[in-house]
Structure formats: C-alpha cells, structure tokens
C-alpha cells in the first residue's frame with residue numbers, strides 16, 4: 001500500500017525519503033512523523049510502518065554491545081551520588097591505564113565506550129576552563145592529567161568508538177539554578193568535549209534536575225544543547241535526554257518483550273514532551289510505548305530506540321565491597337538475550353577502581369561473555385537455508401535444515417531500514433514430521449532472540465501473525481547454545497545473626513515491622529503514616545565492631561515506600577543515642593533499587609539501632625523495608 005502523495009505533502013517537520021524498489025515508490029519518514037489532521041487509524045498505522053531510523057541511529061543500533069565507565073570522585077568516596085562538596089585532592093588514580101580499560105572492553109566484544117566525563121557531583125575528568133572542580137585541581141599526574149584524552153587515545157589505538165556522559169545536573173556549579181548562566185556554562189563544557197577529543201559517537205544526558213544554590217529550579221535548554229552536538233559531532237547519537245536513543249526504563253538490564261523503536265513516546269527534551277505524555281498517559285517505564293491503540297490516539301511518532309543500561313556490579317561506581325557481587329556469566333548471558341535480543345542496545349557498565357584500572361574479576365567476566373557469544377553464535381544452522389524475504393500478515397517463512405539438528409535458540413531480524421512492522425509472530429520447529437511451537441512474541445525489530453528447550457528439528461517456520469504492512473525479514477538464524485544455569489543470587493543483608501532481634505518501636509506498630517528484620521528478603525514491612533517513619537531494633541546483646549548498616553528496598557508495590565534520605569542512630573543501653581548518619585542520601589535509589597550498604601565513619605558498639613526516613617523517593621508518608629541488617633566487615 002503506497003502512501004498518497006497528498007498525505008505525504010501535508011506532513012510538517014518530517015524528513016521524507018522515497019525509495020524505489022521493484023518498480024514501486026515507497027515513502028519513508030526518517031526519525032519523526034507527524035500525522036495529518038483527520039488521519040484514520042489505518043493511515044496512521046501505515047505511516048508508523050514507514051518510520052525509519054536516521055543513518056546515525058541505524059549505525060548505533062548495529063553496535064549491539066556498548067560499555068559504560070563510571071569513574072570520578074565517587075570512586076574515591078564510595079558513594080553513588082556525590083554532593084559536589086568533595087575535595088578534588090582525593091582524586092588520585094595512581095595506576096590509571098586507559099589502555100587496559102579499552103583492551104579489556106575490546107576483548108569483551110564492546111564496540112563503543114562512554115565515560116562519565118562529569119557526573120552529578122560536577123567533578124570534571126578533563127581540565128576544563130569552566131570550573132576548578134576538575135582533574136586539574138587534583139594531585140593525579142600533578143594536576144596535568146586528562147582522563148578523557150587518555151581514553152580517547154586508547155580508543156584510537158584499539159579502534160573503539162567513543163562517547164561522553166555529561167551530567168546536566170551539577171551539584172557543584174555555583175550558577176546551577178540560574179538557568180541562562182548555567183546553560184552557557186554547560187554549553188561551554190559540551191563544546192570543549194566535542195571539539196578537543198576527536199570523533200564522538202554518543203552523548204549521554206541524564207534527566208535529573210534540581211534546584212541550585214539560589215533555590216531556583218534549573219531549566220535546561222535542550223534544543224540549544226542538541227544544536228551544539230549536531231554542529232560539532234554530526235555522527236553522535238544523543239541518548240536518554242537526547243533525541244536519538246531512549247532509556248529502556250530500568251537499570252536492571254531488562255528490555256521489554258514488546259519493544260517498539262517506532263514509538264509514540266516523545267524524546268525527553270522535545271518541546272511538547274510533557275503534554276504528549278500526559279494526553280497519552282505515557283511513562284518511560286511503561287510497558288506499552290507503541291501498540292495500535294496508542295498509535296491510533298497519537299498525533300506524531302518518533303524513531304526512538306531503546307538502550308539498556310546496567311552495571312556489572314550492584315552500583316555504578318566501583319566499591320571494593322562489591323567485588324563478590326560481580327554478575328555471573330549466566331546472568332550476563334541472560335542480560336544479553338534480554339537487551340540485544342529484545343531490540344535494544346546493551347550499555348554495560350564496568351567501573352574502574354581507585355587505582356584507575358578495571359578490576360580483574362570484571363575483566364575476566366566480560367572476556368567470558370564475549371567468548372560465550374562468539375562460540376555459541378558462530379555456527380548459524382540456517383546460514384545457507386535463509387534468504388531475506390517479505391512476508392505479508394498471516395504469511396510464513398519455512399527454512400529447511402540439512403538433517404535433523406538440535407536447536408534451542410532462534411534469532412529473528414527485521415530490516416529496520418524499512419521500518420519496524422511485526423506485531424506478533426510464532427516460531428515452530430518440524431519435529432518427527434510435526435510442527436511444534438517453540439517460541440512466540442510480539443515485536444522483532446532490529447533483533448529478537450528466543451531460547452527454548454532443545455528440539456531435534458528438520459525445519460523451522462516463522463509465522464507473522466500480525467504486521468503493520470509487509471514485514472521485511474532480514475534474517476532468521478538458529479543455534480544450539482550452551483545452557484548455563486544461573487545460580488540464584490543469594491542476598492546476605494546482615495553480618496550479625498538476626499534471630500534474637502526484636503522490634504522495640506515502629507511507626508504504625510511493632511507487629512508487622514518484624515518483617516524488616518526477619519532475615520527473609522521476601523517479606524516486607526510497610527510502616528504506618530508519619531512525617532519521619534522509623535523502626536527501632538533491639539539486637540539482644542551488645543555487638544562490637546559495627547562498621548555500617550544495610551537497607552534492602554523492595555519493588556513489590558512499584559517502588560512505593562523506598563527511603564531516599566535517612567537518619568541512623570545507635571545505642572548501647574537504649575537510653576543514650578548517637579546519631580551516626582544525619583539526613584544522608586541513598587544516591588540513585590529510585591532508579592537502582594539494589595541493597596544499600598552504608599559504612600559509618602568509624603566502627604562502633606551497640607545493642608540498639610534506629611532507622612528513620614527523612615524523605616521517601618516521592619515524599620510519601622510511609623516507608624517500606626524488605627530487610628535491614630548490621631555490617632561488621634572491615
């Protein structure tokens with residue numbers, strides 16, 4: 001079905017491409033399409049099927065595996081979010097070796113690396129002219145070092161693409177909150193990074209926004225930032241608050257089963273983003289970003305593909321106490337299937353240590369991941385049996401295998417240069433003369449990977465149950481992959497036995513509060529309502545050498561009740577209390593609800609402790625606790 005010219009000419013703000021294939025003119029809309037007034041659902045669905053990526057979005061999608069390096073002042077404080085008051089003197093990664101980083105990432109199969117040139121604390125890893133809060137004020141390389149430059153050079157050496165994370169939220173900059181002044185400051189930082197470090201392929205903007213020292217909320221000038229990027233680095237995709245690449249909506253490494261790159265969700269920095277989201281009831285974290293129902297209600301659509309960002313460790317920054325929590329190979333393979341295999345690009349974080357090196361454990365693990373991928377996906381059982389094909393809705397594609405062959409994984413790919421079209425599919429295997437369904441799903445997109453119990457198949461069949469227009473199937477591959485059993489990730493919250501612990505007092509009553517200290521991470525305490533919900537615990541006897549405490553949040557009810565800021569008190573006799581943490585922050589907890597381990601400034605002895613919330617993530621008046629624990633490890 002070709003689009004009528006009259007409709008095409010009504011489009012405003014859309015890059016139109018006309019491609020001639022097999023004698024017929026096909027119209028495509030690059031990156032953005034605005035539906036004409038009065039367009040019917042059928043017309044909108046047709047146009048949605050012709051929305052295609054820009055050249056830089058397509059090149060980015062094909063990278064599949066990209067790496068993050070979270071490195072900076074937090075590496076030296078043990079925190080996830082710095083507050084901007086850190087002394088640059090603590091930044092001294094004496095053995096920093098960017099060559100070691102990039103070689104390890106190359107051996108791990110990554111094609112692009114993004115460094116946190118500036119995180120929320122405002123500390124710059126390059127000697128910027130915009131602030132003193134940078135490597136230039138640190139003892140590292142006598143203040144003459146430049147982490148960004150060293151990484152750039154290593155990337156050139158190993159043929160690795162290079163990207164920068166520049167946090168718009170800056171907790172150090174004095175002008176933050178004075179919107180025009182900060183926007184100038186930020187543009188200057190961006191300009192330095194995009195001018196002095198060769199070709200940049202991805203610019204990553206986090207969406208966090210707050211009030212500055214003047215008490216005013218900063219208003220970012222996204223349009224101006226994008227202009228600077230497009231002018232200085234035309235091949236760079238802009239991610240998250242950028243308009244080329246979308247945040248998948250979690251930090252767990254999990255793409256959606258139904259992942260539309262052709263989506264109704266507007267990029268965060270788009271002028272009417274908030275009103276579109278409100279009208280359509282959309283959230284970045286929602287399950288549905290592109291169904292027919294949504295397309296029917298939408299006025300415009302975007303090619304805005306998903307990026308799955310996740311850390312190889314619980315935190316984004318390196319913390320030595322997490323050396324035993326590096327994700328297993330099986331977990332990483334699951335993440336690979338659930339990111340690259342779900343129409344997304346994987347952005348895996350591997351954070352350098354205080355020495356300025358990637359930790360051996362992490363290096364070994366990403367090497368194992370790459371070896372697994374190379375070994376298992378080298379032998380495509382359909383390599384000679386498949387040729388790219390067009391399939392109509394309800395149509396099927398059958399690929400014969402030379403003989404009965406063990407298969408337990410199938411990869412499907414659409415030719416996204418012609419749009420994302422498949423809405424529902426089924427994969428079957430011919431086993432002993434009968435078709436047996438081995439997998440099904442909704443979207444395919446750039447790549448969809450399925451795993452299933454092994455079958456001895458003589459043929460494989462893809463049925464396109466529902467499609468927006470003719471589906472362009474670029475590839476079907478079949479494999480027999482090694483099955484890895486993921487060990488359940490046990491979570492030890494407390495170093496001190498909890499069986500004798502009792503609740504002395506809790507907001508809303510002590511009865512249900514036992515769930516917070518019962519050693520069972522599946523039971524959850526939800527406090528009663530209060531301004532500062534709290535729980536007070538008696539450990540039964542004095543414990544010496546307490547080095548910290550642990551809080552495990554829950555996602556049972558969304559993330560409702562997650563503590564963001566807190567006080568922590570300890571006492572030997574239950575009468576005289578010492579406050580060891582005052583209005584302290586669980587940095588990034590709203591995005592990454594992992595176990596929070598908090599170290600005290602110095603070890604202490606106590607029989608009683610009190611945990612008190614001073615702010616829930618959305619300022620609700622109750623809190624939830626899956627588990628609390630006391631830490632004694634040095």
Ligand code: FUL
Nearest residue numbers: 080206207309316588591
């Ligand atoms: C988040 C940040 O707040 C985290 O610290 C981290 O950088 C992650 C990748 O993005 O939004």
